[in-house]
Amino acid sequence: MNDDQQTVIVAGAGPVGLTAALILARAGVRVRVLEAGDGLAEESRASTYHPPSLEMLDDLGVLEPLMEQGIVSTSFQYRDRTTGPIADLDLGILAEDTRFPFRVQCEQSKLTPILLQALQGLDNVTVSFSQRVVGAETVGECAAVATESGEILTADWVLGADGANSQVRQSAGFSFEGMTYPERFLVASTTEDLTAILPGIAAVNYVFDPEEWLVLLRTPEHWRILFPTDPETADEVEIDPARVQARLAGVADLGREWDVLHTTLYRVHQRVADTFRKGRLILMGDAAHINNPLGGMGMNSGLHDAVREATALLGLLEGTGSLSELDAVCEARRQVALSYVKTITHDNWERLRQTDPQAQRAYHDELRALAADPVRMRAHLLNTSMINSLRGGRPVAMVGEDQG
């Protein structure tokens, strides 16, 4: 390593920060990752990898160990809570659009150790745990971060990949406009075999209901059931085991209690930063944008930010790219967050909870027609699998809109 090497500090060792760090470090940039936790986060969060993310992880050489731990899901299902399956959409129809025409179901906590291990094989990277960033700023041609332990560290660039409550974003005065959903989302993870309880379900199922929509997701170890909660109740009420059991009994009455591993209750927002670059500070992932989880786009779009933004920064550092190219990439990613991820995930929320029976029937008919028409099904899946987001930004016409 020589002292002239460009340096980048990455705040946050989540999937996004570690992916960006790997891209930069593999190219010889000296990278320091600062992680607030005393180890990698282990909690149950995102668990779906869409085709473009699989391609990117494959290009980085980290897909194989992820797939060894995951489940390949070649289709997903729309269901009505009362009447059952509406439509199964086959991702195989994307065979000419992607090397991976499927989703992989695997917790994000399985990806981060793989990325960390890849970084640990490089001598120009340091990953420091228990190092919370409390501030970041541009100082002349450099960036500086302050840590909770009182250190001031400088680098050529700082990447804010420190999640939804990003200190890089907040301390440097990026705005984070948007809205908070009235209800919180409750996730119950269970060891019960939902394929036996609800025969015919896919690994990913969106279940429409005006009173209580659901998402049923399979991961290698368990099933996750996502419920909306009443905006008026207290958190303690929602996570009360008896109440969780009552809600699960509404999904299927097993004649006994469901085996619940854990429950998570969280507030959901749609927010996007006003810019993804300010001076020597760059935002990506949840630090830059957050959305509801309906469609599994949060972690995936963060991974896409990491790849696109780190690659553009690398171009600038190596002299093959420019600052205006980096800005164009950052703005393109911001537009994806604003007009693509936000649109699709919010649309999913509205459709799942549709209360007007006529609109509900019309949408279900649309889905059935779509599943029977390969051209329209492909167009829909190019959106939902996020391939279109990397091709141009705006979603093509959604189901239920003018297909013109």
Ligand SMILES: Cc1cc2nc3c(=O)[nH]c(=O)nc-3n(C[C@H](O)[C@H](O)[C@H](O)COP(=O)(O)OP(=O)(O)OC[C@H]3O[C@@H](n4cnc5c(N)ncnc54)[C@H](O)[C@@H]3O)c2cc1C
């Ligand atoms: C409860 C929950 C459930 C979710 N479920 C889904 C889902 O089902 N589907 C989906 O697509 N998405 C889901 N998400 C969103 C998804 O987890 C995120 O989009 C994804 O984790 C973003 O990755 P990231 O690396 O940007 O941020 P994170 O994964 O949040 O990683 C940020 C890292 O930075 C560290 N950090 C935080 N502050 C600092 C600091 N000041 N200094 C240094 N380090 C810091 C954190 O400890 C963490 O390791 C969920 C999120 C939550 C909270």
